[in-house]
Amino acid sequence: MLFLASRQWSRGKRHGTFALSKANKMKTKQTIAIIGATGNMGSAISQSLAKGNYRLLLHAPHEDKLTTLVHTIKAAHPSAEVESIDCSKQASWEADIIILAVPYAAEKEVADKIREVANQKIVISIANPLNATYNGLVTDATTSAAEELQKLLPNATVIKAFNTTYAADFAQPVIDGKQVDAFVAGNNEDALQTVSDLVATAGFNPIVAGDLSVSRTLEGMQLLLIQLTMKYNYNWVAGWKVLHN
Amino acid sequence: MYSAYFDNFTKKVPLTPEERELIQSHLSVKKIRKKQYLLQEGDVCKSIAFVEKGMLREYSLDEQGGEHIIQFASEGWFISDMYSFITAEPATYNIDAIEDSELVMISRSSHDYLLTNCPKYETFTLQLITGAYLAMQKRLNSTIAASLESRYESFMALYPHIAQRVPQHMIASYIGLTPETLSRVRRRIASNKG
Numbered sequence: 001m002l003f004l005a006s007r008q009w010s011r012g013k014r015h016g017t018f019a020l021s022k023a024n025k026m027k028t029k030q031t032i033a034i035i036g037a038t039g040n041m042g043s044a045i046s047q048s049l050a051k052g053n054y055r056l057l058l059h060a061p062h063e064d065k066l067t068t069l070v071h072t073i074k075a076a077h078p079s080a081e082v083e084s085i086d087c088s089k090q091a092s093w094e095a096d097i098i099i100l101a102v103p104y105a106a107e108k109e110v111a112d113k114i115r116e117v118a119n120q121k122i123v124i125s126i127a128n129p130l131n132a133t134y135n136g137l138v139t140d141a142t143t144s145a146a147e148e149l150q151k152l153l154p155n156a157t158v159i160k161a162f163n164t165t166y167a168a169d170f171a172q173p174v175i176d177g178k179q180v181d182a183f184v185a186g187n188n189e190d191a192l193q194t195v196s197d198l199v200a201t202a203g204f205n206p207i208v209a210g211d212l213s214v215s216r217t218l219e220g221m222q223l224l225l226i227q228l229t230m231k232y233n234y235n236w237v238a239g240w241k242v243l244h245n
Numbered sequence: 246m247y248s249a250y251f252d253n254f255t256k257k258v259p260l261t262p263e264e265r266e267l268i269q270s271h272l273s274v275k276k277i278r279k280k281q282y283l284l285q286e287g288d289v290c291k292s293i294a295f296v297e298k299g300m301l302r303e304y305s306l307d308e309q310g311g312e313h314i315i316q317f318a319s320e321g322w323f324i325s326d327m328y329s330f331i332t333a334e335p336a337t338y339n340i341d342a343i344e345d346s347e348l349v350m351i352s353r354s355s356h357d358y359l360l361t362n363c364p365k366y367e368t369f370t371l372q373l374i375t376g377a378y379l380a381m382q383k384r385l386n387s388t389i390a391a392s393l394e395s396r397y398e399s400f401m402a403l404y405p406h407i408a409q410r411v412p413q414h415m416i417a418s419y420i421g422l423t424p425e426t427l428s429r430v431r432r433r434i435a436s437n438k439g
Contacts, residue, residue, distance in 0.1 A: 027285040055281075094276040116246060120273035120352060155270045 029081070031055045032198075033095035035088050035102060035110055038065040041126055042101030044170035045162060045202065047073055050080040052201035057091040058084050093117040097124065097194065099162075104129040104138070104145045111152035118156040122191045124198075125149045125215070126162040128222045134230070137223055139216075146185065146215035159186035159195045160215040164222050165204060166229075168237045173203035180239030181205045183221075185214040207242065246274050249297040250349040253321050258369045267363060271355035277301075277342045283324075284340040290329035292350040296322050299346025300410055303338050304418070314419040317343075317407050323373060343411055388421055393430045396420045 032049060036042040037058035046058055050073045060066050066084040073082050085091040092098045092114040102110055104127040111118075125146040129139045139145060150158040161184045165173075173180050182204035186192050192208050199206035209218060221240060229238050247269055254260065260268070275294075277283060283301060284290050294301070296318045303324055304314040315338065318324035329336035330353060351359075359366040387396050400420055401408050408416060417427035 026288050028282050028288045090276075093274060094278075096275070117274055119269075120271065120350075120355065 026053065026197075029053055029055050030096040031057060031094050032097045032099060033057045033059065033085075033088075033091035034099045035059050035091065035114070036106070037084075037101060038062050038069055039101055040167040041162065042099075043069055044167040045099060045101060045126070046082070047076065048170045048202040049198060050077045050082055052198070054198075054201075055081040056083075057094060058082065059086070059088050059091045060084075088113050089117055092121070095121065097122045097198070098156075099124045099126065100149070101126055103127060104148075107145065107149050108152060111149065115153060118153050121156055122194060123149065123153055123156045123158050124161050124195060125158055126160075128163050128219050128226075130223060130226070134223070134226055137219060139219070141216065144213070144215035144219050146212055146219075150212060157186065157188045157191045158212060159184060159188075159191050160212065160218055161185075161195050161199060162202075163215075163218055164225065164240055166236050166238065169204075169239050170202060172237060173239075175237060175239055178241050179203075179205045181207050181241050183207050183209040183214075183218050183240070185209045185212055185218060187211050246297075246347075247272065247349060249320065250295050253295070254369055257372050258365050260365055264363060264365055268359060268366060271351060271359055273350045273352070275348045275350055277346050277348060279342050279345050282339065282341045283348075284326060284336055284338070286337060286339050287335045289333050290326035290336045292352050293323055293325040293327075293330060293356065294318075294340075295349040295351075296320055296324065297347045297349055299342060299344040299348075300407070301340055301342050301346060301348075302411075302415065303340045305338055312418055313421075314415055317404070317411065317415075317419065319407055319410070323377075343415075393422065393426065394434055396422075397427065397430050398434065 032054050034042055034046050034056060037046050038060035042060065046056060046069060050056060058066055058069060063086070070082055070084050073080055088110060098114065098118060098121055100107060100110055100123060107127060127145040129137045129145045131138050139148065146158055146160040162182065165180060165182050169175070169180055182199045184192055184195050184199060184206055186195070196206035196208065225238060225240065228234065229236060250272065251260070251265060283294060286306065298320060300317060300319045301324050302314050303316040303326070304312045306312060316324060324340055326336040326338045326340070328334065360370065387399055391399070397420060400416060413427060414424040417424045422430065
């Protein structure tokens with residue numbers, strides 16, 4: 001953890017939700033490296049976080065796509081601090097928070113590159129370890145993509161987030177009049193709060209679901225949502241909402 | 246990466262490879278570009294930063310927006326708002342980079358963990374704080390007792406490497422003068438020497 005904000009906002013009294021209106025009161029601009037920024041999810045996350053008080057460093061192998069993305073973000077948010085960077089290690093070295101917006105299969109390769117500079121930093125795992133036909137997960141029931149990433153980056157603070165939301169939801173975080181919930185899991189209280197800030201900045205309702213092992217449930221939830229989306233033709237705009245009194 | 250930190254450490258307190266590995270697992274490296282903030286007043290200071298490369302400054306802002314530099318930190322120095330770091334109260338100082346810099350950072354929880362579980366880290370920290378205390382006494386005495394000329398000359402003698410890398414108005418701020426007064430002081434010194 002770096003120079004992070006005091007927790008000036010508090011956890012909601014019920015259900016571990018966070019008060020949106022008080023999100024991210026921190027003055028010191030944090031730098032976020034987004035690895036895999038030009039993918040569907042990476043691009044959606046980058047564009048939505050450009051609204052917040054963050055400096056974004058975008059990395060992806062496709063230079064032309066990256067340039068286009070930076071232009072798109074600057075056109076939508078002229079005051080946003082965003083730039084492309086051609087090395088994932090350099091991006092992570094400058095970052096306070098690292099978002100791995102790469103498929104599960106690519107996590108190991110990225111982890112090997114950034115290990116030395118990811119020490120003690122928040123690394124967000126968004127991946128769902130889906131098999132090729134989307135009818136199951138490639139991880140066994142005793143683990144999750146997030147826990148596997150934590151093993152690859154033992155000195156980083158891995159947090160699960162943004163895995164139960166489709167890319168299209170970022171442009172439309174309110175569906176059918178309801179704000180989509182976005183679940184966050186991890187083992188470090190400060191980091192959970194910091195990532196909940198990001199989730200709120202993106203327009204979702206952050207809910208801390210539990211420790212990192214809860215990622216198994218969260219990844220399974222997205223598998224189910226994908227199966228339902230295909231079965232009932234939700235057109236890839238769908239999300240989870242916990243109803244409660 | 247990490248090497249300047251451990252060179253500095255082992256000059257004061259030698260480490261076994263295991264101790265070094267334990268400490269390194271609690272450190273984090275960060276690059277920061279010129280003019281970026283590491284800390285802004287009002288946020289809680291969550292880390293102590295060691296400068297491996299580059300230069301930072303720590304300053305307060307008065308009601309008129311004037312900057313009062315309390316510390317520079319170049320290679321081999323530590324910088325933090327210690328009051329905020331220890332108490333978790335909002336910081337009263339700002340820290341920003343005067344040059345592109347490479348830092349090694351330690352968080353409060355890691356700092357506390359190592360103080361309890363690594364006696365060498367505790368010894369190192371004690372030496373650092375003792376050194377900082379002595380420097381603070383010297384700086385305080387210079388500020389309240391020394392002539393303007395000797396304040397400037399002792400800064401130049403103590404920190405020639407900093408003087409070469411920062412603009413005059415920052416040196417003026419550090420020794421508590423306006424830039425105009427510093428210019429007069431420098432002219433007086435030059436004419437006395439000439």
